[in-house]
Amino acid sequence: MLSFGSFKTRDCQGLSRRSFLKASAALPFAAGLAGLDPQVLAAEAPKAKSVMLVWLIGGPSHLDLFDPKPKAPDLYRGPFAAIDTRTPGLRVTELLPRLANLSNKFSVVRTNINYNGGHREAGSIGMTGYSATDGGESGGGGPPGYQPHFGSILARHRARHRLEADSIDLPGFISLARGPIGDGVGPNFGYGGGSWGKGHDPFMFNCAQDGKVSIPELKLLDGLTKNRLASRRDVLAKLDALRRRADQRDFAKWNAVYKRAYNLISSIDANRVFDLSREKPATRDAYGHTSLGQSALLGRRLVEAGVPFVQVNWSQFVEVLFPNRDYGWDTHSDNFGLMADWHGPLLDRTLSALLEDLDQRGLLETTLVCCMGEFGRTPRINNIGSRDHWPHCYFSVWAGGGIQPGRVIGESDPNGEHPATDPVTPAMVGTTILELAGATSATRAQLQVLQDGGHVIDGLV
Amino acid sequence: MTGFGSLRTVLIVTGLGLLAGAPQPTRAAGPQRVTRDGQLKFSPAFIDGGRKLVFSAHNQPKRVSIIQLDLATGKQSLYYPIGSDSQFDIAFSRDRKIECFARSGGPRQLSLVIRNLVTNKDVVFDPPGAQRSTVRTPRFTPDGKRIVMTMNAPGGQQIVSLNLQGKDVRSLTASNGINGWPDISPDGKTIVFSSSRNGALDLWLMDANGDNQRPLIDSPRRDIYPSWSPDGRRIAFTSARDGNQEVYIVDRNGGNLRRVTEHPERDGFPVWHPDGRRLLTISERRGRFDFYLWNIATTAADAP
Numbered sequence: 001m002l003s004f005g006s007f008k009t010r011d012c013q014g015l016s017r018r019s020f021l022k023a024s025a026a027l028p029f030a031a032g033l034a035g036l037d038p039q040v041l042a043a044e045a046p047k048a049k050s051v052m053l054v055w056l057i058g059g060p061s062h063l064d065l066f067d068p069k070p071k072a073p074d075l076y077r078g079p080f081a082a083i084d085t086r087t088p089g090l091r092v093t094e095l096l097p098r099l100a101n102l103s104n105k106f107s108v109v110r111t112n113i114n115y116n117g118g119h120r121e122a123g124s125i126g127m128t129g130y131s132a133t134d135g136g137e138s139g140g141g142g143p144p145g146y147q148p149h150f151g152s153i154l155a156r157h158r159a160r161h162r163l164e165a166d167s168i169d170l171p172g173f174i175s176l177a178r179g180p181i182g183d184g185v186g187p188n189f190g191y192g193g194g195s196w197g198k199g200h201d202p203f204m205f206n207c208a209q210d211g212k213v214s215i216p217e218l219k220l221l222d223g224l225t226k227n228r229l230a231s232r233r234d235v236l237a238k239l240d241a242l243r244r245r246a247d248q249r250d251f252a253k254w255n256a257v258y259k260r261a262y263n264l265i266s267s268i269d270a271n272r273v274f275d276l277s278r279e280k281p282a283t284r285d286a287y288g289h290t291s292l293g294q295s296a297l298l299g300r301r302l303v304e305a306g307v308p309f310v311q312v313n314w315s316q317f318v319e320v321l322f323p324n325r326d327y328g329w330d331t332h333s334d335n336f337g338l339m340a341d342w343h344g345p346l347l348d349r350t351l352s353a354l355l356e357d358l359d360q361r362g363l364l365e366t367t368l369v370c371c372m373g374e375f376g377r378t379p380r381i382n383n384i385g386s387r388d389h390w391p392h393c394y395f396s397v398w399a400g401g402g403i404q405p406g407r408v409i410g411e412s413d414p415n416g417e418h419p420a421t422d423p424v425t426p427a428m429v430g431t432t433i434l435e436l437a438g439a440t441s442a443t444r445a446q447l448q449v450l451q452d453g454g455h456v457i458d459g460l461v
Numbered sequence: 462m463t464g465f466g467s468l469r470t471v472l473i474v475t476g477l478g479l480l481a482g483a484p485q486p487t488r489a490a491g492p493q494r495v496t497r498d499g500q501l502k503f504s505p506a507f508i509d510g511g512r513k514l515v516f517s518a519h520n521q522p523k524r525v526s527i528i529q530l531d532l533a534t535g536k537q538s539l540y541y542p543i544g545s546d547s548q549f550d551i552a553f554s555r556d557r558k559i560e561c562f563a564r565s566g567g568p569r570q571l572s573l574v575i576r577n578l579v580t581n582k583d584v585v586f587d588p589p590g591a592q593r594s595t596v597r598t599p600r601f602t603p604d605g606k607r608i609v610m611t612m613n614a615p616g617g618q619q620i621v622s623l624n625l626q627g628k629d630v631r632s633l634t635a636s637n638g639i640n641g642w643p644d645i646s647p648d649g650k651t652i653v654f655s656s657s658r659n660g661a662l663d664l665w666l667m668d669a670n671g672d673n674q675r676p677l678i679d680s681p682r683r684d685i686y687p688s689w690s691p692d693g694r695r696i697a698f699t700s701a702r703d704g705n706q707e708v709y710i711v712d713r714n715g716g717n718l719r720r721v722t723e724h725p726e727r728d729g730f731p732v733w734h735p736d737g738r739r740l741l742t743i744s745e746r747r748g749r750f751d752f753y754l755w756n757i758a759t760t761a762a763d764a765p
C-alpha cells in the first residue's frame with residue numbers, strides 16, 4: 001500500500017494508462033533524462049541488471065558478525081562463539097546461523113577499509129568511493145565536493161542506456177528509509193547526486209513493519225488527497241501557496257518532488273509494486289515483520305519491477321533503543337546486548353530471506369546484492385564495554401549479479417584490526433558494483449566518476 | 462521459498478548444530494498465545510499476582526516504551542504515559558513501592574531511574590564513564606533495599622549492586638569478558654548470571670555479595686537471560702546450544718536440563734508466572750514477536 005502524505009491507495013484508478021504516459025513524457029524522473037534519447041541495450045546485457053545495496057548505517061561490528069576472532073585476547077574477541085559455514089575458511093559468529101547455512105550463495109570480503117572515522121564522511125566515501133574534494137562539510141547542507149552515489153551513477157547510465165528489463169515507470173535509484181540517512185549531526189553528504197545536483201538523488205520511500213509504504217518528502221504537502229494530487233491545477237495552487245511561504249530553493253525542491261510523485265501516483269504498475277499485500281503471507285513472514293524485513297521485501301519487488309538500483313537502509317526506521325537518533329548499528333552503548341537481541345538475529349533473518357527469495361525466483365543471477373556499512377567497530381572493547389568506530393578493517397557481503405559465491409576475500413590480522421591481505425577500498429567497491437551493472441570504465445570515464453584507484457575486487461567475480 | 466522448516470535438518474547435515482545431545486522438550490502441551498500485535502518486545506515482568514504483564518516494546522518507530530498488559534482483558538496501555546525518552550527493562554520491588562527502569566535520551570544514553578511511588582520522587586543513576594555508558598537488566602533484592610544490574614566497565618561489563626539512592630555501588634563481578642543478565646533467587650541469597658569469562662556466554666552462580674562464583678551450566682554457544690523460578694529450584698534461560706535460540710530449564714544445581722521450546726524461529730526472554738507452573742516467553746513466529754505462556758510439565762522435576 002502506498003501512502004502520499006495523509007492519503008493511502010492500493011492502486012490508481014483515477015487516470016488512464018494513456019494519460020499516465022502523457023504525464024510521464026512531460027515529467028521525466030531524472031533531470032539527467034531531459035533531452036536525451038535513451039538507447040535500449042538488447043545485447044551485451046550486464047551481469048547485474050539491478051543492484052541492491054543493503055546499507056548498515058552506523059558501522060556493524062565485524063568481529064561480532066563475519067570476522068570472529070575467538071583466539072584473540074579477552075579485550076578483543078567478544079562473547080559470541082564462532083561457527084562453521086558452508087564456505088571453507090569462513091566462520092561467522094553464532095548470531096548468524098541462517099547465513100552460515102546459506103554461505104554457498106554469497107561471498108564475504110573481510111578486508112574493507114575506509115579513510116574516515118565519522119559517520120557522515122565515511123558513509124559518503126563508502127557510497128561514492130571518494131573523499132570530499134572541497135567544502136562538503138561547510139556548505140550548509142550543500143555537498144558541492146561530493147561525488148555522486150553509486151546508485152546515482154547507475155541510474156544516470158541506465159537513463160541513457162536502458163536495458164529492456166528496466167522500468168520506465170519507476171525511478172532509477174530508490175532508497176528505502178524514513179528520511180535522508182545520517183547521524184545525529186545530519187545526513188550523509190554522499191547519499192545522492194552530490195555534485196550532479198538533487199535531480200540525481202534517490203527517490204525515497206519508507207516501508208513500515210506492517211508493510212505500509214509512504215513518501216517521506218511529501219509530508220510538506222500533507223492535506224493533499226488522492227484526487228487533489230491527481231489534479232494538476234489543485235496541486236499547482238498548493239505549490240503557489242507554498243512558493244509564497246518558502247524561499248525559492250525550497251519551492252524548487254518540492255516542485256521536483258511533486259513532479260516525481262505525480263508520475264508514481266499516476267502509474268498503476270508502480271502502485272502494484274508498492275503493495276506488499278500482493279505477496280504470499282509466507283513470503284512476508286520469511287523476511288520478518290520488521291521495518292528492515294518488509295523494506296528488503298519491497299526492495300526485491302522493486303528489483304523485479306526493473307529498478308536498476310535499490311538501497312535498503314538499516315536506519316532510524318529500524319529498531320533502536322535510542323530515541324530520535326539515527327544510530328542504526330552505531331552500538332557505542334551495550335553493543336553485545338543489542339547484537340544478541342536484535343541486530344544480529346534481524347540481519348540474519350532478513351538477509352538470508354532476501355537471498356533465498358531472489359534465488360528461488362531466478363533473480364539472484366541478475367541481481368547484485370551488497371551488504372555493508374560505512375566501517376566496522378573497534379576490535380578492542382572500549383572503556384564502557386562496547387565498541388566504537390573502526391574504518392581500518394571491516395566486512396562486506398556480496399551475492400548474485402556476477403559474483404562468484406562461496407568465496408572469502410581477504411584476511412584480517414589476528415585481532416581484526418587491519419587487513420593482513422587484500423585491502424578493499426570504497427573505490428573498489430563502487431567499481432565492482434558499476435562494472436557488473438554495466439557502467440563500464442568507458443562509461444565512468446565519460447561521466448568522470450570512479451576513475452582513480454578503483455578496480456574490480458580480485459577473486460570476487 | 463523453502464521457509465525455515467528445513468533449517469534444523471540442514472544444520473545436522475552440516476554439523477553446525479548440537480542436536481545429538483540436545484535434551485527433549487519438557488512441555489506437556491502447546492503454549493497459549495498471549496498477544497497478537499507482533500511488535501518487537503522484550504524484558505517482561507509479571508505484576509499483581511500474574512494478572513498483568515509489564516514489558517518494553519518498539520511501539521513507535523523511534524521510541525521504546527514500557528507497556529502494561531491486562532491479561533484478563535487484553536488491554537494494553539503505556540505504563541508511563543509521560544515522557545519522550547525510551548524506557549525499558551523495568552523491575553519492581555516486592556512491595557511495589559519502588560520501580561526502576563533503564564532510560565535512554567538526552568545527553569546520557571542509558572541511565573537507571575529509581576522511582577519511589579510513596580514519595581513520588583525519582584533518583585537517576587548515571588553510570589561512571591563516558592556518556593554512552595550501559596545500564597541494563599536491573600533487579601531488586603527481595604528485601605527491596607538494593608538493586609542488582611549490569612553496568613559497563615573497562616573492557617567489558619560487570620554486575621553491580623547499589624542502594625535505592627543510587628549510591629554505594631558495589632562490584633559483584635570483576636572478571637574479564639561480559640557479565641550480565643543477573644537474576645536473584647527468591648530467598649535473596651544467590652544470583653544467577655551469564656558470563657563470557659571462559660569464552661562463550663555461560664550461566665554462573667554467585668552469592669548475593671559476589672562471593673563463591675561458580676559455573677552453573679555451559680555450552681559452546683550463548684546461554685543468557687536466566688530467570689529464577691518462584692520456588693527457587695529451577696532456572697529458565699535462553700540458549701543457542703542447538704544452533705537456534707530456544708528456552709531451557711535447568712535445576713539450580715545444574716542438573717536435569719530440559720528444553721521448553723522447539724521451533725526454527727527464536728524463543729527468548731523467559732520469565733516465570735508467579736504460580737510457578739507456567740513460563741512466559743517472547744517467541745518469534747512467522748516473523749512476529751509475541752508472548753506465549755507455556756504450561757511446564759508437572760513431572761517430579763518441574764512440579765512447584
